[in-house]
Amino acid sequence: MPKFQYAPAPESRAVVDLKPSYGLFVDGGFVDPQSGTSIKSTSPATEEVLAEVAEAGAEDVDRAVRAARRAYDRTWSRLSGAERGKYLFRIARLIQERSRELAVLESLDNGKPIKESRDVDVPQAAAWFFYYAGWADKLEHAGLGPNPRPLGVAGQVIPWNFPLLMLAWKIAPALACGNTVVLKPAETTPLSALLFAEICQQADLPPGVVNIVTGAGATGQALVEHPDVDKVAFTGSTAVGKQIARSLAGTRKRVTLELGGKGANIVYDDAPVDQAVEGIVNGIFFNQGHVCCAGSRLLVQENVAEDVVDRLKRRLATLRVGDPLDKNTDVGAINSAAQLARITELAQAGEDEGATRWSPACELPSTGYWFAPTVFTGVSNTHRIAREEVFGPVLSVLTFRTPDEAVAKANNTPYGLSAGVWSDKGSRILWTADRLRAGVVWANTFNRFDPTSPFGGYKESGFGREGGRHGLEAYCAH
Amino acid sequence: MPTDASAAERSGRLEVRKTYKLYVGGAFPRSESARSYEVTDAGGGFLANAAMASRKDARDAVVAARKAFAGWSGATAYNRGQVLYRVAEVLEGRRAQFVDEVSRGEGLTRDRAEQTVDAAVDRWVWYAGWADKVAQVLGSLNPVAGPYFDISAPEPTGVVAVLAPQRSSLMGLVSVVAPAIVTGNTVVVLASERRPLPAVTLGEVLATSDVPGGVVNVLTGRTAEVAPWLASHMDVNALDLSGAAVAEGVSWSALEAAAAENLKRVVRPAGTGGDAVEPDWWPTPGLERVRAFVETKTMWHPKGT
Numbered sequence: 146m147p148k149f150q151y152a153p154a155p156e157s158r159a160v161v162d163l164k165p166s167y168g169l170f171v172d173g174g175f176v177d178p179q180s181g182t183s184i185k186s187t188s189p190a191t192e193e194v195l196a197e198v199a200e201a202g203a204e205d206v207d208r209a210v211r212a213a214r215r216a217y218d219r220t221w222s223r224l225s226g227a228e229r230g231k232y233l234f235r236i237a238r239l240i241q242e243r244s245r246e247l248a249v250l251e252s253l254d255n256g257k258p259i260k261e262s263r264d265v266d267v268p269q270a271a272a273w274f275f276y277y278a279g280w281a282d283k284l285e286h287a288g289l290g291p292n293p294r295p296l297g298v299a300g301q302v303i304p305w306n307f308p309l310l311m312l313a314w315k316i317a318p319a320l321a322c323g324n325t326v327v328l329k330p331a332e333t334t335p336l337s338a339l340l341f342a343e344i345c346q347q348a349d350l351p352p353g354v355v356n357i358v359t360g361a362g363a364t365g366q367a368l369v370e371h372p373d374v375d376k377v378a379f380t381g382s383t384a385v386g387k388q389i390a391r392s393l394a395g396t397r398k399r400v401t402l403e404l405g406g407k408g409a410n411i412v413y414d415d416a417p418v419d420q421a422v423e424g425i426v427n428g429i430f431f432n433q434g435h436v437c438c439a440g441s442r443l444l445v446q447e448n449v450a451e452d453v454v455d456r457l458k459r460r461l462a463t464l465r466v467g468d469p470l471d472k473n474t475d476v477g478a479i480n481s482a483a484q485l486a487r488i489t490e491l492a493q494a495g496e497d498e499g500a501t502r503w504s505p506a507c508e509l510p511s512t513g514y515w516f517a518p519t520v521f522t523g524v525s526n527t528h529r530i531a532r533e534e535v536f537g538p539v540l541s542v543l544t545f546r547t548p549d550e551a552v553a554k555a556n557n558t559p560y561g562l563s564a565g566v567w568s569d570k571g572s573r574i575l576w577t578a579d580r581l582r583a584g585v586v587w588a589n590t591f592n593r594f595d596p597t598s599p600f601g602g603y604k605e606s607g608f609g610r611e612g613g614r615h616g617l618e619a620y621c622a623h
Numbered sequence: 624m625p626t627d628a629s630a631a632e633r634s635g636r637l638e639v640r641k642t643y644k645l646y647v648g649g650a651f652p653r654s655e656s657a658r659s660y661e662v663t664d665a666g667g668g669f670l671a672n673a674a675m676a677s678r679k680d681a682r683d684a685v686v687a688a689r690k691a692f693a694g695w696s697g698a699t700a701y702n703r704g705q706v707l708y709r710v711a712e713v714l715e716g717r718r719a720q721f722v723d724e725v726s727r728g729e730g731l732t733r734d735r736a737e738q739t740v741d742a743a744v745d746r747w748v749w750y751a752g753w754a755d756k757v758a759q760v761l762g763s764l765n766p767v768a769g770p771y772f773d774i775s776a777p778e779p780t781g782v783v784a785v786l787a788p789q790r791s792s793l794m795g796l797v798s799v800v801a802p803a804i805v806t807g808n809t810v811v812v813l814a815s816e817r818r819p820l821p822a823v824t825l826g827e828v829l830a831t832s833d834v835p836g837g838v839v840n841v842l843t844g845r846t847a848e849v850a851p852w853l854a855s856h857m858d859v860n861a862l863d864l865s866g867a868a869v870a871e872g873v874s875w876s877a878l879e880a881a882a883a884e885n886l887k888r889v890v891r892p893a894g895t896g897g898d899a900v901e902p903d904w905w906p907t908p909g910l911e912r913v914r915a916f917v918e919t920k921t922m923w924h925p926k927g928t
Contacts, residue, residue: 272768288760290909383886390883395876395897402886559885578922588924595767599775603918604860605886610919613765613775623911 151465154472156259160246163336166197169205169359170342172212173352179204184361186335189256190469190478190513198335201358206327206367209356213298213325214373216353221325222295226282233278233320235348240271240313243344247337251309252469254336256478256514257432259470269594270313273612276596277317280617284322287614293621295323296399297375300368304381305331305480306435306536312338314611315378316355317596322620324376325354329368332361333481366392374398378619380437383534383560383605401609401619403437403601405534406562409555410440410591411577413548414449416567420589422456425540428565428591430464430476430518434538435484437606438563440591442524442531444551447544454522454542461518462505476538479514488516488537495521495530500541526557534560548573552580561603565591584610643673643819645680645843646826648687649836654844655679662820665730673819676844681811681852684840688782688809689858691837696779696807704754707805710832711747717828718744721821725793728818742905743797749907750801757806757913770926777917779807780888784853786846786866786873791904792818796825798904799865802912804838811840811859813850816870819843847872854878854887861888861916868892868899875899890915 166183168175180202185194201209221229240247244267251262284293299319303311308330319326330338338357345355358364362385369377369389376399379389383404393400410428412421428440445453469477479485496502500521509515516537524531524541531541545551555564564583566574578586584602587593594600599615601607609619643662644651653659658675674680695703714721718740726736762776783803788795792815803810814822826841842849846866850873854862862882867875875892882889890912892899 387883387886390886391880394879394883394889395874397891397895404886574924578920581920584918584920586920586922588922590771590923590925593767593769593771593923595765595769595773597765598767598773598923599763599765599919599921601919603780603920607886608888608918614763615775615919618914623909 151473153468155468156249156470156472158249158253158470161250161253163196167199167339167359169199169201169209170339170355170357171209172356173346175342178202179208184332184359186254186333188253188513189480190510192512195254196336198339198359201360201364203367206358206364206371209327209358210298210300210368210371210373212353213327213356216351217297217325220351221354222323226284226323229320229323230278230281232348232350233274233281233317236344236350237271237274237278239344239347240267240274244268244271247309247340249470250340251337252477255305255308255334256469256480258474258477259472260474261432266307266310269596270309273313273317273596277321281321284617284621287617287621289618289621289623293322293617293623296620296622297324298373299324299326299376299378299620300371300374301326301328301378302365302368302381303328303330305334306432306437308334309337309341311380312341318611318616319378319620320354322617324620327356327358327368327374329358329360329365335359369393376620379403386607399619402607403609403611404605404607405560406437406439406602406606407442407532407534407558407560408438408440408563408565408583409442409444410565411551411555411567412443412445412449412453413568413570413573414446415569417569417589418449418453418456421453421567422460424565424567424589424591425457426460426464429540430538431592433477433479433516435480435536436592438585438592440563440565441535441539441541443540443542444545444554445542446551447546450542450544454520457520458503458505461520464505464507464518466507466515466517467510476518479516479537482514484536485514485516488535488539491530491533491535492519492539495524495528495539495541498528500524500528500530526554532558548577552577556582559605562606563587641671643671643823643843645674645676646823646830646839646841647680647684648690648840649830651826655683660844662817664727670727671820673823673843676842676849678849678852680842681849682856684811684842685782685853685856685858687837687840688811691809691835692781694835695804695809695838698807700755700758703805703807704751706833707751707754707801708748710828710834711744711751713828713832714744714747717824720824721793724820724824728792728820729790739794743794746794746797747801750805753913754805757917760910761914761917761919765921772924772926773921775919775921777806778920780916780918781808781860782858783808783810783861783863783916784856784859785810785812785863786850786870787812787814787822788866788901788904789815789817789869790901793821793825794904795865795901796822798908799863799912800839802908803863803916806913806917808861808916809838811842811853813846813853813866814841814843815866816844816846846870850878851881854881855884857885859887863890864892865890868894868901888915
């Protein structure tokens with residue numbers, strides 16, 4: 146099949162006005178950190194330094210938590226739900242107004258393709274604020290009792306895979322319920338959160354309601370363990386989630402954890418194959434596979450496995466890997482050198498353990514962090530690539546013969562975040578979905594998200610739900 | 624438990640005493656350790672020798688609970704509701720025995736013990752009625768911005784280890800066990816250490832009420848000895864620490880920390896700060912305890928022709 150040639154179609158960077166360095170956003174303004182240290186945020190596609198951001202120390206975190214407490218006591222908890230909601234509506238509108246700027250910045254800092262930041266991350270972030278804005282004055286209808294009350298100050302720590310969207314998932318419901326927040330964006334992707342801080346200023350959000358402290362793991366730990374934080378919300382790895390759960394044991398802090406996954410994507414022999422192939426691609430190569438709910442294990446029924454894998458390979462050969470700012474790019478850069486090393490190591494383990502490795506022929510840029518879309522066939526449940534979260538564009542293909550075997554293999558993991566089912570038979574889909582121990586089951590689709598739709602894990606993928614009416618429970622005392 | 628001695632003298636008949644054993648997997652074994660401990664009434668008088676469960680007993684109970692999970696969670700909600708209502712019927716039939724055990728164990732007047740047992744039966748009925756309503760109240764149809772059918776529904780978390788309240792040996796016990804099993808979870812419950820007898824009798828009720836073996840497993844013994852094995856067990860999905868309040872030698876924060884190893888859902892004991900207190904079990908509960916042991920599953924499907 147001839148491969149079409151595409152002319153470069155880069156999105157303009159001119160829309161983004163980056164400062165050389167950023168302080169912490171505390172009490173409504175940008176302040177220099179008392180820690181005096183900073184970290185560099187780089188573009189993973191070019192390794193170019195984009196900006197320096199402060200690395201908040203314990204004293205900086207304390208200052209932010211105190212600002213959040215003051216704002217909670219004096220302003221935010223006294224405001225009516227309707228007024229809180231109006232601030233959130235304003236923020237939603239500002240995100241929409243500045244959407245291209247946010248999208249370009251996100252692709253620069255994270256490495257994800259502009260078509261994803263432009264069409265998924267940013268519009269979804271706006272939608273989250275819009276959705277929870279409307280809840281702020283309706284909480285008594287949320288099924289959490291007649292008078293749900295806010296918890297106080299929320300400490301929120303988010304990952305680098307969807308920087309702005311995860312910020313929206315955390316901040317929108319917290320504020321709608323009347324809490325104030327201190328949020329720590331990921332070390333490698335702090336810039337969209339700092340732009341969001343400007344949006345809070347433009348919205349005239351009262352000082353201290355939202356505070357952004359940039360930094361690495363130690364900053365997050367200081368925030369989570371701060372004695373005046375009432376609620377901890379974390380999205381990230383299962384290993385860190387367990388540390389947080391341990392460190393909060395014996396306290397009265399409320400916790401929600403959205404952690405890792407090893408999602409099974411089950412393809413039955415009666416599945417609409419071409420749609421399934423699109424779903425498999427979307428399931429594991431969307432966002433370079435940096436997705437906690439990725440469909441990283443393809444479970445395909447044995448009698449159609451060869452056909453499905455052949456079609457999958459043909460489809461992967463058409464994926465365009467490269468410049469995240471190019472509008473035709475399908476797969477962008479791996480977010481960091483550390484993540485690239487992790488993916489490389491696990492892929493090597495896949496080879497060493499006897500699975501068959503395949504990637505389409507694709508030219509990778511010479512600078513930056515890149516990993517070609519990779520498919521492993523002949524994978525068994527005991528292989529590391531079938532058990533461990535790769536968090537990269539690596540798909541493990543396993544086969545099954547019966548529906549019972551598919552379910553058993555799908556559930557054979559300590560994780561339980563997502564799963565997919567592909568079949569044209571409704572009763573089989575529902576039978577399968579009932580038995581999958583996973584918080585989100587996509588049937589004949591994959592990687593769909595919506596602010597009205599609760600999302601979260603079973604088992605070691607964490608607890609609590611984000612999105613929908615269920616998402617309010619994490620931020621209300623009831 | 625010996626009944627009033629004077630009653631025995633009046634009848635001129637030697638009563639047949641009950642042996643209080645564990646309830647695991649639908650059977651009533653003694654502890655594999657063959658240990659027992661003396662249970663006394665509120666005044667210190669001898670009531671019975673209860674089995675002193677060991678780590679092995681706790682593990683056996685978890686195995687039994689796991690084995691029962693597929694069947695119980697897979698039963699229809701209507702069926703679970705009927706079975707739980709049947710439990711209330713049998714509880715009511717054993718009213719006199721429970722009144723006796725509660726009044727002696729907790730040192731209550733007969734009137735107060737009767738009220739307590741009645742309230743416990745009513746509490747069980749209250750939860751039984753929730754079986755086929757929880758999904759409607761906690762679930763949702765989600766109006767997503769696209770051509771998709773999107774629905775969220777609660778499912779049971781799995782195997783729940785419960786430390787039963789130390790003071791309220793029946794009312795408290797019912798208030799923690801019923802909300803866990805009504806949605807399809809299976810339970811290993813560690814009875815009140817000093818007042819374990821109503822829990823064993825409840826096991827006898829469950830055994831004769833169409834509740835499948837293994838759905839509820841009752842252990843008696845030292846809370847401080849057994850609880851850590853349940854808290855750290857990797858095949859337990861959730862941990863209710865209500866009974867950590869006023870339990871001898873028990874640190875609920877250490878148990879919660881152990882539970883983090885496989886991210887168990889944890890219900891902390893009532894109280895503030897590090898303190899744990901046993902709450903008043905009498906007010907009608909909300910759905911907090913039901914909600915604590917369910918997972919929300921969201922399912923998407925495209926719409927189209």
